[in-house]
Amino acid sequence: MTDKLLRAIDDRVDELTALTQDLVRFPTINPPGEAYTPCAEYIGERLKAGGFQVEYVRGEGTPGDNDRYPRTNVVARFEGKRPGKVVHFNSHIDVVEAGEGWTVDPFAGVVKDGRVYGRGTCDMKGGLAASIIAAEVFIAENPDFAGAIEISGTVDEESGGYGGVAYLAGKGYFSAPRVDHVIIPEPLNKDRICLGHRGVWWAEIETKGHIAHGSMPFLGDSAVRHMGALLQAFEDELFPALDKKQTEMPVVPEGARRSTMNINSIHGGQTEDFRPGLPSPTVPDTCRLVIDRRFLLEEDLDAVKSEVTTILDRLKSDRPKFDYTIRDLMEVKPTMTERDAPVVRAVAEGIHAIFDRAPDYVISPGTYDQKHIARIGHIYDCIAYGPGILDLAHQPDEWVGIEDMVQSAKVMALALRRLLAGGEI
Structure with missing residues (x-):
C-alpha cells in the first residue's frame, strides 16, 4: 500500500x-x-x-x-x-x-x-x-x-x-x-x-519634548535627545543582558537561540515633506520608536516588558524633563x-x-x-x-x-x- x-x-x-x-x-x-x-x-x-x-x-x-x-x-x-x-x-x-x-x-x-x-x-x-x-x-x-x-x-x-x-x-x-x-x-x-x-512583543515608545525655535534650542526640550538617552541605555544595559539569555529550544539559526531586540523604526521632529530636502527649524517635541523584542520559552512576558519599562522609569526619575508613553502593538507567547x-x-x-x-x-x-x-x-x-x-x-x-x-x-x-x-x- x-x-x-x-x-x-x-x-x-x-x-x-x-x-x-x-x-x-x-x-x-x-x-x-x-x-x-x-x-x-x-x-x-x-x-x-x-x-x-x-x-x-x-x-x-x-x-x-x-x-x-x-x-x-x-x-x-x-x-x-x-x-x-x-x-x-x-x-x-x-x-x-x-x-x-x-x-x-x-x-x-x-x-x-x-x-x-x-x-x-x-x-x-x-x-x-x-x-x-x-x-x-x-x-x-x-x-x-x-x-x-x-x-x-x-x-x-x-x-x-x-x-x-x-x-x-x-x-x-x-x-x-x-x-x-x-x-x-x-x-x-x-x-x-x-x-x-519564539515569542514576540512589539511596542511603540514615544518620548516627549517641548517645541521651540531651532536657533534657540535652550528654550525648548528635544524629544530626540531624550530618545537618544534611551537608545544609549539599551546599548549599555539591555542588549548585553539579552545576549546572555540562552534557550533550550532548538531555534534556528544558532544566533536566534538567545533573546533579541530589533529597533524597527524611529521618527522624530516635523516632517520635511512640505519642503523636500530642507529641515524644519524647530526643536522636536515628539519622537517615536518601535521595538521588536523576540523572547524565549524560559522568559515571562511581564518580565520582558519590565526590562524596558524599568529603564524608562529610571530615566524619568534621573533625567530632567524626561517623559514617555509606551503602547503595545503585538504580543505572542x-x-x-x-x-x-x-x-x-x-x-x-x-x-x-x-x-x-x-x-x-x-x-x-x-x-x-x-x-x-x-x-x-x-x-x-x-x-x-x-x-x-x-x-x-x-x-x-x-x-x-x-x-x-x-x-x-x-x-x-x-x-x-x-x-x-x-x-x-
Missing part, C-alpha cells in the same frame, strides 16, 4: 509542478492584498472538483479589508467514510512584494533546472501545492479512511495573519472538535519539523509542540521512510500562523513542515525544488496514512 501511494505521487510530478506555477501566477502581494479572491477561488474550484466541500470566508473588518482588497480565505473539507480525526493543512496565499534584482519574471512561474522560480514559490505556494497533491493521492488510494481532511488557503500571514488564520480561529475553524491535527507547509526544509516559534504529539510522530515517521533518517526538530526564530492556532483555537497538535529553503523566502529569484516538493508530498501523504488510516508507514 505504501509503495502504491508513493508511486501515485511520482506519477503526478508534472501536475504538482503546473499547480505550483498556476498559484505563483496570482500576484497575491501583501500589502495591499492583491488577487486574494481569484487565487482562493482557483484553489476552491480545484478542490471542489475532487469532492471537497468548499467555503469562502472573508475576514471582514480586519486590517486592510475593503471592497477593493477583500480578505478572502478558502477552506475545503473532504469527509471520510466514517467519523474519525481531522487533519488540516493550512497555507497562506499572500506573498511579499517582488522587489528588485530578479533575473526572471517573478510572477511567471518559470521552470528551470528542476526548480520553479517566482515570488511565493518557496514561501509557501510550493508547500500548498504539495499538500493538495498529497491529500488528493491519499484520498484516491484510501477511499475508506475515517475522519476528514481540510485544506485552507489563508491571507495576510505576512502582515500578522489577522485577516486570515486569526479571523478563522476566532470563528472556530481551528478548534476542537472540528480539527485535531494541523500541518502548516512553511519552508523549513523537507527533512525538518518545526515545532513552534512562544510555542513549542511536544515531540511525542501525534502529528509530530506521524510526520517524523514519514521523513524517516522517505529519507532513511530521523528528522531535525527546529524552532522558528520568527512567528507564523501557528501562533493563532494555539492562542485562539487552542489546538496544540500543530507543526510547520514543508518543502523549500527558508533562506530563499522574500529574496529575488525565489525558487522551490520540484523534487523537494515531491518528497514533501510523500511525507505528507504518509503522515495522513498514519493519522487517518491507522496504517504502518
